[in-house]
Amino acid sequence: MATYSLVIRRLMIVSLTIVVSRAITSPLLTLFLSNKLGLNQQDVGLLLGIAVFIATLLALYGGYIIDRLEKRRLLILAMLSSAIGFVLLTFADNLYLTTATLVITETASALFLIGSKAILSENLPMGQRAKAFSLRYTLTNIGYATGPMLGVVIAGVYPIAPFLIAGGIAFFSIFLMIGIPRDSALTPAIGQPQSFLKTLVTLKNDRTLIMFTCGCLLSTVVHGRFTLYLSQYLLVTEDSKRALETMAALLACNAISVILLQYQIGRFLKREQLRYWIAGGTSLFIVGLIGFSLADSLVSWCVAMFIFTLGEMIIYPAEFLFVDTLAPEELRGSYYGAQNLAALGGALSPVICGYLLLHSPAPTMFYALSALTAMGGFLCFMSGRRVAMHQK
Numbered sequence: 001m002a003t004y005s006l007v008i009r010r011l012m013i014v015s016l017t018i019v020v021s022r023a024i025t026s027p028l029l030t031l032f033l034s035n036k037l038g039l040n041q042q043d044v045g046l047l048l049g050i051a052v053f054i055a056t057l058l059a060l061y062g063g064y065i066i067d068r069l070e071k072r073r074l075l076i077l078a079m080l081s082s083a084i085g086f087v088l089l090t091f092a093d094n095l096y097l098t099t100a101t102l103v104i105t106e107t108a109s110a111l112f113l114i115g116s117k118a119i120l121s122e123n124l125p126m127g128q129r130a131k132a133f134s135l136r137y138t139l140t141n142i143g144y145a146t147g148p149m150l151g152v153v154i155a156g157v158y159p160i161a162p163f164l165i166a167g168g169i170a171f172f173s174i175f176l177m178i179g180i181p182r183d184s185a186l187t188p189a190i191g192q193p194q195s196f197l198k199t200l201v202t203l204k205n206d207r208t209l210i211m212f213t214c215g216c217l218l219s220t221v222v223h224g225r226f227t228l229y230l231s232q233y234l235l236v237t238e239d240s241k242r243a244l245e246t247m248a249a250l251l252a253c254n255a256i257s258v259i260l261l262q263y264q265i266g267r268f269l270k271r272e273q274l275r276y277w278i279a280g281g282t283s284l285f286i287v288g289l290i291g292f293s294l295a296d297s298l299v300s301w302c303v304a305m306f307i308f309t310l311g312e313m314i315i316y317p318a319e320f321l322f323v324d325t326l327a328p329e330e331l332r333g334s335y336y337g338a339q340n341l342a343a344l345g346g347a348l349s350p351v352i353c354g355y356l357l358l359h360s361p362a363p364t365m366f367y368a369l370s371a372l373t374a375m376g377g378f379l380c381f382m383s384g385r386r387v388a389m390h391q392k
Contacts, residue, residue, distance in 0.1 A: 010176045016139040021169040023147020024162045055106030056343050062111040063337020075115045081108035086167035090160045114336045133317045134266020145255035203338045208386045215379030216342035222373040224346025229353035250305045257309040266317045275384025277318045282377025284311030286370045293366035
């Protein structure tokens, strides 16, 4: 990381601290909301789903704003909003205030993700972007590997402390971004900015972007929230003790694999071959899902998880590079905001999988997910083919 500029180094560090602030609260949020508001688990899930849905739609406008204003300031605003949101959650005692607070924190997270992608693209030459994004994703997984354990330990001492600490981490991360000097790479695009409506028309008319986003949405159903449907499946097919042991092993396998291999894999991604990389990642997802359906021991579960994780390590940087290749310089944030709509697939995942587990034999869920990711991979591959034909 020492080879990168001050802007990139500080952005990487801030990306890690922001993830840690969210990860500290992640295992406690549903229980906290349930106790605070007196809601059952189904209602808490609905509340979180609504917040994610609204935030994802707001992020589309957020991408447009990122193209118009200084990105560093917007990232600072997103971090400040996260800090305030985490603290407000400890005071939320009614459904409306809690929903508004969750929307603020989820929108701030999406805005930070889109803005940080745009800054990476603007401050790095094309040949270094895949490696930088893979490094960022590695740091993200380090945060998610350590944050939840830290949050559970802290909550054992004082239940609301993780939310206050998360707010503090997000707030003090601001000073790292303030220390980044303003330069031409962080200023708004030169020229007369077009309106949001015209930007939406531009996005709507880019059929390659629409096709790719639809493909990403289908794939995100599979990899966006895989921990949720795996836990749903295990609770249906195993006793609770065995299910928890298996999930702990799978999460550890996923985190260790990403931390050790993500950066190395990212070094080999090439723009000219992105559609083939995406096809390979999709194939690994399918093999991993079939492996889950056949797993009958902890070792076989972990082998399937490793194969699935290889697909994840390819797909994440490949999606970033594809949108980076597709986006015009002056609409980079808007394109990332549009592609971020694929996150809705993660919200649909537990709903689809819950229905399948209830109305069909349990392994059917994995075959249905295989079909979805195959469809998503096909759309992404065809999008890449359209780009290659256009370039020729």
